[in-house]
Amino acid sequence: MTDKQRLLIIGNGPVGHQFIESIIESGRGEQFAITVIGEEPRPAYDRVHLTAWFETREAASLNMVKDGFYSDNNITALTHEKVIAIDRAAQIVSTDKGEQYPYDKLILATGSFPFVPPVPGHDRKNCFVYRTIEDLEAITAAAANAKVGAVVGGGLLGLEAAKAIMDLGLKTHVIEFAPRLMAVQVDEGGGALLRRKIEDLGVSVHTQKNTQQIIDGDDCVHKLQFADGAELETDILVFSAGIRPQDALARQCELAVGERGGIVIDNACLTSDPAIYAIGECALWGGRIYGLIAPGWDMARVAADHVLGGVEEKAFTGADMSTKLKLMGVDVASIGDAHATTPDAKCYTFIDEKAEVYKKIVVSSDGQHLLGCVLIGEANDYGTLLQFALNKITLPEQPESMILPSLDGSAGVGLGVDALPDVAQICSCNNVSKGDLCAAVQGGAMTVGDLKACTKAATTCGGCTALVGQVLNAELTKMGVEVNTDLCEHFPYTRQEIFHLVKVGQIKSFAELLEKHGSGHGCEICKPTAASVMASCWNDYILEPKLAGLQDTNDRYLANMQKNGTYSVVPRMAGGEVTPDGLIAVGQVAKKYNLYTKITGGQRVDLFGATLDQLPKIWSELIDAGFESGHAYGKSLRTVKSCVGSTWCRYGVQDSVGKAIDLENRYKGLRSPHKLKMAVSGCTRECAEAQSKDVGVIATEKGWNLYLCGNGGMKPRHADLFASDIDTDTMVKYIDRFLMFYVRTADRLQRTSVWMENLEGGLNYLRKVIIDDSLGICAELEADMANIVDTYQCEWKTTIENPEKVKQFRSFINADKTDKEIVFIQERGQIRPATEAEKIADKDLIAVA
Amino acid sequence: MSWTTVCRLDEILPNAGVAALIDETQVAIFRVDDKVYALANKDPFSNANVLSRGIVGSIQGTLVVASPIYKQHFSLEAGNCLEDDGVSIPCYQARTEGELVQVQVNS
Ligand SMILES: Cc1cc2nc3c(=O)[nH]c(=O)nc-3n(C[C@H](O)[C@H](O)[C@H](O)COP(=O)(O)OP(=O)(O)OC[C@H]3O[C@@H](n4cnc5c(N)ncnc54)[C@H](O)[C@@H]3O)c2cc1C
Ligand code: SF4
Ligand code: SF4
Numbered sequence: 005m006t007d008k009q010r011l012l013i014i015g016n017g018p019v020g021h022q023f024i025e026s027i028i029e030s031g032r033g034e035q036f037a038i039t040v041i042g043e044e045p046r047p048a049y050d051r052v053h054l055t056a057w058f059e060t061r062e063a064a065s066l067n068m069v070k071d072g073f074y075s076d077n078n079i080t081a082l083t084h085e086k087v088i089a090i091d092r093a094a095q096i097v098s099t100d101k102g103e104q105y106p107y108d109k110l111i112l113a114t115g116s117f118p119f120v121p122p123v124p125g126h127d128r129k130n131c132f133v134y135r136t137i138e139d140l141e142a143i144t145a146a147a148a149n150a151k152v153g154a155v156v157g158g159g160l161l162g163l164e165a166a167k168a169i170m171d172l173g174l175k176t177h178v179i180e181f182a183p184r185l186m187a188v189q190v191d192e193g194g195g196a197l198l199r200r201k202i203e204d205l206g207v208s209v210h211t212q213k214n215t216q217q218i219i220d221g222d223d224c225v226h227k228l229q230f231a232d233g234a235e236l237e238t239d240i241l242v243f244s245a246g247i248r249p250q251d252a253l254a255r256q257c258e259l260a261v262g263e264r265g266g267i268v269i270d271n272a273c274l275t276s277d278p279a280i281y282a283i284g285e286c287a288l289w290g291g292r293i294y295g296l297i298a299p300g301w302d303m304a305r306v307a308a309d310h311v312l313g314g315v316e317e318k319a320f321t322g323a324d325m326s327t328k329l330k331l332m333g334v335d336v337a338s339i340g341d342a343h344a345t346t347p348d349a350k351c352y353t354f355i356d357e358k359a360e361v362y363k364k365i366v367v368s369s370d371g372q373h374l375l376g377c378v379l380i381g382e383a384n385d386y387g388t389l390l391q392f393a394l395n396k397i398t399l400p401e402q403p404e405s406m407i408l409p410s411l412d413g414s415a416g417v418g419l420g421v422d423a424l425p426d427v428a429q430i431c432s433c434n435n436v437s438k439g440d441l442c443a444a445v446q447g448g449a450m451t452v453g454d455l456k457a458c459t460k461a462a463t464t465c466g467g468c469t470a471l472v473g474q475v476l477n478a479e480l481t482k483m484g485v486e487v488n489t490d491l492c493e494h495f496p497y498t499r500q501e502i503f504h505l506v507k508v509g510q511i512k513s514f515a516e517l518l519e520k521h522g523s524g525h526g527c528e529i530c531k532p533t534a535a536s537v538m539a540s541c542w543n544d545y546i547l548e549p550k551l552a553g554l555q556d557t558n559d560r561y562l563a564n565m566q567k568n569g570t571y572s573v574v575p576r577m578a579g580g581e582v583t584p585d586g587l588i589a590v591g592q593v594a595k596k597y598n599l600y601t602k603i604t605g606g607q608r609v610d611l612f613g614a615t616l617d618q619l620p621k622i623w624s625e626l627i628d629a630g631f632e633s634g635h636a637y638g639k640s641l642r643t644v645k646s647c648v649g650s651t652w653c654r655y656g657v658q659d660s661v662g663k664a665i666d667l668e669n670r671y672k673g674l675r676s677p678h679k680l681k682m683a684v685s686g687c688t689r690e691c692a693e694a695q696s697k698d699v700g701v702i703a704t705e706k707g708w709n710l711y712l713c714g715n716g717g718m719k720p721r722h723a724d725l726f727a728s729d730i731d732t733d734t735m736v737k738y739i740d741r742f743l744m745f746y747v748r749t750a751d752r753l754q755r756t757s758v759w760m761e762n763l764e765g766g767l768n769y770l771r772k773v774i775i776d777d778s779l780g781i782c783a784e785l786e787a788d789m790a791n792i793v794d795t796y797q798c799e800w801k802t803t804i805e806n807p808e809k810v811k812q813f814r815s816f817i818n819a820d821k822t823d824k825e826i827v828f829i830q831e832r833g834q835i836r837p838a839t840e841a842e843k844i845a846d847k848d849l850i851a852v853a
Numbered sequence: 854m855s856w857t858t859v860c861r862l863d864e865i866l867p868n869a870g871v872a873a874l875i876d877e878t879q880v881a882i883f884r885v886d887d888k889v890y891a892l893a894n895k896d897p898f899s900n901a902n903v904l905s906r907g908i909v910g911s912i913q914g915t916l917v918v919a920s921p922i923y924k925q926h927f928s929l930e931a932g933n934c935l936e937d938d939g940v941s942i943p944c945y946q947a948r949t950e951g952e953l954v955q956v957q958v959n960s
């Protein structure tokens with residue numbers, strides 16, 4: 005027998021698991037023999053993100069237990085086994101498998117179960133709850149043969165379940181007993197707005213409906229009959245009418261339980277038996293059940309500390325129930341006394357019906373402190389408001405400024421993180437204080453990613469991410485680490501700031517920009533950036549004498565430099581369409597100049613091996629044959645790829661080639677922070693791979709689906725669906741705005757994907773700016789784009805028409821010769837650059853044609 | 854050693870370069886404001902004759918050209934590579950004589 009203390013945990017949910025982790029993290033795990041018994045078929049998984057199961061439909065993605073955790077730490081983890089009785093006198097539990105397990109300390113982490121109202125018919129088939137992975141699997145299976153789904157309960161979890169049902173493709177109803185949705189967290193005004201937003205998504209909301217019975221339906225599986233005589237038919241029913249603490253075992257062994265359920269615990273999480281703790285959703289502290297993860301984890305840490313001998317003297321003293329979440333894509337947050345129940349509390353409310361935003365703050369009678377708040381539709385200020393409430397920070401003179409939008413689009417009254425005390429809790433999910441974060445920064449953390457890894461802050465609900473970032477920057481600055489966002493040593497500005505300087509100051513040359521805002525002679529970073537910005541603003545011919553020297557070599561010579569100093573040439577073939585005559589002309593040019601010829605991934609023909617002096621000759625022949633510059637050399641729109649679409653393909657629903665050609669002709673020549681790629685597919689089969697592009701368009705029966713911010717390359721990223729079933733005009737309008745907004749605000753060499761991910765608020769913010777015009781700049785963005793479209797010129801045409809420009813393409817300024825060190829070798833019937841060894845061997849070398 | 858006249862100053866764009874062939878030597882000539890500098894045109898990292906097509910600028914006060922291939926910087930006044938102490942390229946005398954640009958190449 006071992007002399008180790010036997011710890012037995014009943015319930016392997018997130019809280020039970022946190023308890024075990026806390027014991028192991030203390031470094032004293034080997035003093036205990038740890039056993040955890042769970043009824044579910046798998047160890048702890050992330051119930052908070054249960055809905056994310058639908059993304060992969062794989063349980064593994066929610067797993068909370070690190071590989072090898074149990075074996076490395078000698079923990080016995082039993083799954084699929086239910087404890088049915090506790091013998092407190094003998095300190096033994098028995099399970100449904102007939103096993104018995106002794107304990108020295110017992111930890112009840114049995115969580116809660118969904119409450120199903122006992123209406124007649126509640127146990128019919130296709131009636132579910134929403135709590136475990138098995139529930140989701142069952143709902144998914146039933147949905148396959150269903151058309152309509154209904155959720156009983158319009159609270160937080162009910163809305164989450166409704167979203168899942170909607171995503172499964174069912175017509176979705178939400179049935180709520182109370183007069184509004186999310187009655188616990190949200191007040192009347194907020195509830196009304198939330199309802200409207202959710203109805204906009206196509207979900208029907210029925211409030212003040214008391215279900216009397218469920219019987220066979222006429223068209224669907226079930227018919228619900230309500231007290232007011234109304235009826236509703238549905239195939240699937242999910243009950244989400246609240247949770248009840250799982251205290252059956254406590255009742256069986258006669259531990260103290262609350263009147264309305266819950267195992268009574270003290271500040272150390274001990275029950276009425278000093279050998280038994282209860283933590284998480286099964287526990288009742290101060291007459292309350294905490295149905296959130298953060299208080300559960302707090303209890304787990306407290307109980308672990310107590311089991312370890314109370315080294316850190318932790319105590320559970322209640323928890324803040326503030327929440328911020330995204331329900332069906334709608335931001336919802338509530339803090340503290342949201343219903344203004346404090347005597348003499350005053351409220352300020354701000355409603356923007358157009359943007360569908362509702363904000364309310366509850367302030368103490370003297371106007372000094374924030375007591376609570378409700379935010380619907382936009383909750384960016386949640387972190388700041390929460391800090392005001394939790395740390396009793398004095399409000400500004402006009403408390404309403406906390407929620408009023410500032411008219412110039414800048415952020416509202418911020419809260420300098422310096423104002424926060426070190427004990428201020430920044431991440432409530434993981435109980436990380438400002439002091440913890442600062443210590444981690446002093447210990448070497450340099451990025452939000454580092455802080456996530458070493459403190460766990462911002463890894464659960466993510467609501468604190470912005471604040472974590474602010475603490476990081478403030479601390480780094482204090483430590484004298486400069487958070488340098490300068491473009492380069494010549495300009496103390498970001499690319500975005502340079503854009504503004506150029507635009508506002510009407511700056512048209514690098515010399516002027518350098519004189520007014522920079523120093524030194526510039527370099528290969530700031531010069532092309534300035535050239536690109538000036539091109540986006542003024543769209544002048546890029547080989548103007550004052551601009552030519554700024555261009556990267558590819559732009560300067562309007563072709564792509566290859567490793568031996570020769571160039572490749574790509575004529576534009578919009579949408580990838582080319583006539584046989586065009587193809588023959590390209591072939592003849594390639595043959596005449598002996599160019600290596602290859603088809604690119606963007607549906608173009610690329611001709612390699614042209615010397616500097618050949619470029620104008622090649623282009624004058626291509627232009628005579630009707631081609632124009634393909635801009636393959638620029639940080640600009642490269643290609644719009646297309647599938648053959650409805651004109652030929654038997655599945656196509658729209659003319660994708662035609663649309664691709666229109667888009668390419670509209671945006672060709674646009675200079676941008678990085679290259680841009682687009683594609684158009686004629687139906688959902690997506691043969692043009694549009695979802696891997698910065699702008700992807702997929703035809704639908706009703707119009708177009710627009711995808712944004714995808715890319716291939718080193719770090720591929722799937723594009724996000726930005727808008728569905730839009731008509732052509734709307735699509736072009738959105739793309740205009742999107743591209744100009746990107747051109748204005750992105751960093752140098754930042755592709756749309758990274759740019760979007762770095763925008764605070766991400767895709768939704770982008771939607772607000774582009775669709776709702778939340779910054780009021782859309783007219784300007786469109787006008788800027790119209791100007792670029794109107795001033796387009798084929799750079800090669802302009803060049804070959806100007807003898808002075810053509811001169812710049814001479815290989816030598818003082819001799820009419822080519823670089824004779826450029827030599828090729830024949831391979832697979834075409835040329836390729838000779839290697840150094842082949843040059844020395846001097847055998848079968850081919851000179852420039 | 855003699856000076857070879859290569860071109861007129863206004864044939865080189867301000868703050869940019871051109872290539873010249875002097876006997877069999879390929880030279881890159883750069884114009885910064887109204888001064889001229891000359892280096893070998895061959896980029897030692899790629900062995901391609903391309904330095905004249907690089908972007909001219911300054912790094913910590915040193916006038917440089919950035920190779921258009923792999924972006925190393927070479928000092929216009931001394932030919933040394935700023936990123937790699939062991940590497941340096943030939944550097945030639947260059948001057949303006951009135952309108953004309955002249956270079957001296959040892960042979
Ligand atoms: C869809 C959904 C979304 C949620 N979203 C959020 C959110 O955004 N924010 C938030 O803070 N919280 C959220 N929650 C709540 C959060 O998931 C719970 O607070 C958390 O799971 C509680 O953890 P627990 O370990 O106490 O209980 P549970 O997760 O319920 O785990 C208890 C475990 O004990 C097992 N068990 C019970 N009795 C026995 C027995 N007799 N023998 C053996 N095993 C037993 C159960 O099977 C279960 O596996 C959400 C919950 C759901 C369902
Ligand atoms: S995406 Fe659709 S329309 Fe286009 S080629 Fe494929 S199947 Fe045909
Ligand atoms: S994948 Fe690499 S080798 Fe191929 S073209 Fe791109 S950079 Fe060059």
Ligand code: FES
Nearest residue numbers: 431433464465466
């Ligand atoms: S507050 Fe939820 S992750 Fe930090």
